[in-house]
Amino acid sequence: MIRYCLLFIVYCLLFIVFGCSSTPRHFDGTDEEREYDALQLRGKWEQIVEKNRQQPTQSLACRKVVCLAQYRLGHTDQHVVKECLSDSREVLTSELAAMMMSDVYMQLGMVTMAQRAAFEAMVKKTGVKDSERALRRLTETALITGQYELALKYIGIVEENFSSKEWVDEMRTLALHPEQIRQHEIFNKLRENYENTEDQFFL
Amino acid sequence: MKTPKTNSSCRSRCSFLLLCLTALLVGCGQIVPGEDAEQSDELPQIYPDYVGVTVPLDIAPLNFSMLSDSVSAIDVEVTGGKGGSMHVNGESAEFDVDEWHRLLAANRGDSLSVSVCARQDGRWTRYRDFCIYVSNDSIGAWGITYRRIAPGYEMFGPMGLYQRCLSTFDEKPLVENSWSMGTCVNCHTANATNPDQYVFHARADHGGTVIRNSKGEAMGEEQEAQTVGDELEVLQSKNDSLGGAMVYPYWHPDGRFITFSTNKTSQMFHLSNKKRIEVYDSSSDVFVYDTENHAIVQDTLIMKRLWAENTPAFSADGQWLYFTTARRQVYPTDYDKERYSLCRVAFDASTGSIGQTVDTLVNTRLTSKSATWPRPSYDNRYVMYTQVNYGYFSIWHPEADLWLLDLQTGETRPLDEVNTERAESLHSWSANSHWFLFTSRRDDGLFTRVYFASIDEHGRATKPFMLPQRDPKGYYRLLLDSYNTPDFCLRPVTTDTRSVVSRLQSSERMATTVTRGN
Helix, strand or coil, rough: HHHHHHHHHHHHHHHHHHHHHCCCCCCCCHHHHHHHHHHHCCHHHHHHHHHHHHHHHHHHHHHHHHHHHHHHHCCHHHHHHHCCCCCCCCCCCCCCCHHHHHHHHHHCCHHHHHHHHHHHHCCCCCCHCCCHHHHHHHHHHHHHHHCCCHHHHHHHHHHHHHCCCCHHHHHHHHCCCCHHHHCCHHHHHHEEEEEECCCCCCC | CCCCHHHHHHHHHHHHHHHHHHHHHHHHHCCCCCCCCEECCCCEECCCCCCEEEEECCCCCEEECCCCCCCCHHHHHHHHEECEEEEEEEECCCHHHHHHHHHCCCHCCCEEEEEEEECCEEEECCCCCCCECCCCCCCCEEEEEEEEEEECCCCCCCCCEEEEEECCCCEEEEECEEEEECCCCCEEEEEEEHHHHEEEEEECCCCEEEECCCCCCCCCHHHHHHHHHHHHECCEECCCCCCCEEEHHHHHHHCCCCEEEEEEEEEEEECCCCEEEEEEEEEEEEEEEECCCCCEEHHHHHHCCEEEEEEEECCCCCEEEEEEEEECCCCCCCHHHHHHHHHEEEEECCCCCEEEEEEECHHHHHHHHEEEEECCCCCCCCEEEEEEEECCCCCCCCCEEEEEEECCCEEEEEECCCCCCCCEEEEECCCCCCCCEEECCCCCCCCCEEEEECCCCCCEEEECEEECCCCHHHHHHHHHEEEEEEEEEEECCCCCHHHHHHHHCCCCEECCEEEEEC
């Protein structure tokens, strides 16, 4: 009996030491990037511009977010924003930077670039456990660009690893019934943009 | 002190189990198909599609599932034309490895009839039987090697070079980049599937080209593992005189020479196009590396200034050097005008020099297409290559198809038996040239998987089958890696991992010299 008690205590200690460290690791990237990312996700464009005005950001990814914020506030036009995004390779310094860029591209209707950045974020992962954001974006971009089998694959992985039943059901319905994408307000808009934009290259 | 079980406790336990079983049968429907199973004239839609494929004797069990996720159970009976049978049921068809091999051996040159019954919405359906043909030919390899990597662009995460036994499901890493400070590892290439001689590259800060060039003396596995470390060389990844790194390799059959391309590769991304990316070279050349004196032998005939020579390969008799060549274009404007012809030039292994005349075997002026990755069969009969509309980096070209050039007749044709509307590429021959493997994106449009097909004496290929897995549906569905540059492997690759890693981590590199041919 004492032996079992001791074993139990050892297990508890092991769990405290190792179990806690196996919780999903934080997205990498700098503190500054995390702050800008949070603001971008909440659409706090004024705060982003103000934050950068007070202390100009050192991060390339954050600068892109600032460009987007300025565009959102009507301070610049789309041409200037796209110019700001031209160094698409150098900005991919971390998984977080890649996901931030994916969001920036998505907001500007550049679906293939959003897909690329999300893919970069995903491949950098050591496992799928902390890839939910990238996988969701990859699903969305696959649906918009008509890659339904691929979308189903990503949906399956999200379903297997995360508790996102509502999202999974919605996306799976779209993948299995692509005609419904035309009724999806955001996806349809992005699809039209994807289909009607003249092709050009980003390095 | 343990209390012996009484009869009454046994009885109550049996009753409970019986009750559970009854509840299962009532609640979930029958667990095996009965007489009332509905008969269907259709073939079962299974994953992977093994309907009508031809397999070598030594292949691992072709486990499969129904394609539809709403199928809750299947019942499969496999019957050999010459005798023997297997019966499995459950969520998927998972065959016992040893029993499977006995069945294949008993039905060599014949076929297996596969009868599938599937339960969906509580009702069983019996589908039309299909055949799996068992070839007379062995696959002529212990297994395959490949790189598994997420098909990314700039960043890369975990990746590795692996070897996989083809008669079981065992996969082992040869090198994983987590062992070698996160470098990118690629292009593992053996000499005509012989693992005694191989080459692969490691890129990034501790880059180098790793070459194992063993003479292949017979020795025990343990002894061999010890000697591997001594036989490894790590070359400097770049030579200033060469102007770039060694890239796509191919061994000369005598083991002394390796031909490489050297490429300055770039990529650009489409904003709105059915293609995601263009991968191209701003320049490339082909040269021969002499492993005995560490010399890079350059020849102006395969290093023309305004031309991009690429994807070299030696013929199995060692007398020819195949390569592709295209007139260089201006990027990005003329990205879709760079088209490669398939050529060859004589090679003299006694001097390490190439001949004076280049033969054009597939001319882009006539085809208006681009040929890439020539791979001569080891019986000197064919050259298999990939054809794309332009460029050479075929995995990003959905139109990429395998073509077969008959060296006896000079005729070339698309391998329609194996091609799809998605990219087929990166093919290799088995040592006996009866089988070939290739990668395809047919599964989901992005992630490449390995497929195998045999080729008969008339050059007709059989329906390809996907690399078997124990649970293929579960495995491939969740796998976010692509299979890259797969090749057959005659025997298991013996690696001394510690030695490879320590060599890569050290800054010691074998210097190469450059000599001029013509």
